[in-house]
Amino acid sequence: MPVAIITGASKGLGRALGAALAARGWDLVVDARSAGPLEEAARELRRGGARVVALPGDVADAAHRTELVAAARELGGLDLLVNNASVLGAEPLVRLEEHALDGLRAALEVNAVAPLGLVQEALPLLRASSLYGTPAPSPYIGDNSHQTGTEAHKSTGGAVLNISSDAAAEAYETWGGYGAAKAALDQLSAVLAVEEPGLRVWWVDPGDMRTDLYAAAVPTDDGAGRPLPGTVVPALLRLLDAGAASGRYAAPGLLDGAR
Structure with a gap:
């Protein structure tokens, strides 16, 4: 069976x-900082028979990242690495003139440094994956004007999925620290895609979602009009199923192309 690591999975x-x-x-292999919610999620995931290793911890901790990759190795390897764990750096969000520098450092550590560290740990397993063994299709999937893919290439490895944000590419008031950290993740992803042509590397803007992260960012907005995270999953599965070319994608565009 294929194996995935998903951070921030509770x-x-x-x-x-x-x-x-x-x-x-x-x-x-799933992780989150809070053990209780993570184990609750793991129990739900196991109901269909999947093997699920739940490892609470902080992705900013190098020892924890090593533990995650070791658990994947015990399951048989690694085919997909999902860097989803994230922090804002300031809760609620504030203008740059008020942004604590320690908060910005934390955002960069969790949103950019930790994903790279996990990629570094996981690369031998990802390179050995046989998830994809055929040439990637055209870098354009449907009508997805926010996507910039690399040229098609022959891939015999696994995939890295980095969850980004539109704040990485657009200037929104109070989103500067978080956006800068996600922009760093985007650039790391783009360079990884060039340096590792045997892998699929996707950095994806999931669009607006009703999440605890958004509620903490903007507590004055109840988020009732925002879609639930589950509505974004079909877009991510579309990338996976298509073996899409490495690149930056926007989930709404992928969903539009799928219709």
Whole structure:
């Protein structure tokens, strides 16, 4: 069975994607900072028979990242690495003139440094994956004007899915610290895609979602009009199923192209 690591999997998009992969027969290594919610999510994921290793911890901790990759190795390897765990750096969000520098450092550590560290740990397993063994299709999938893919290439490895944000590419008041951290993740993803042509590397803007992260960012907005994270999962599965070319994608565009 294919194996995935999903960080930040106790709730929101990470949990929803984990449920979708478990339903398809994937084995999972999942993490979150809070042990209780993570184990609750893991119990749900195991109901269909998937092997699920739940490891509470902080992705900013190098020892924890090593533990995650070791668990995937014990399950048989690694085919998909999902860097989903994220922090804002300031809760609620504030203008740059008020942004604590320690908060910005934390955002960069969790949103950019930790994903790179996890990629570095996981690269030998991802390179050895046989998830994809055919040439990638055209980098354009449907009508997805926010996507910039690399040229098609022959891939015999696994995939890295980095969850980004439109704040990485657009200037929104008070989103400067978080956006800068996600922009760093985007650039790391783009360079990784060039340096590792045997892998699929996707950095995806999931669009607006009703999540605890957004509620903490903007507590004055109840988020009632925002879609639930599960509505984004079909877009991510579309990338996976298509073996899409490495690149930046916007989930709404992928969903539009799928209709």
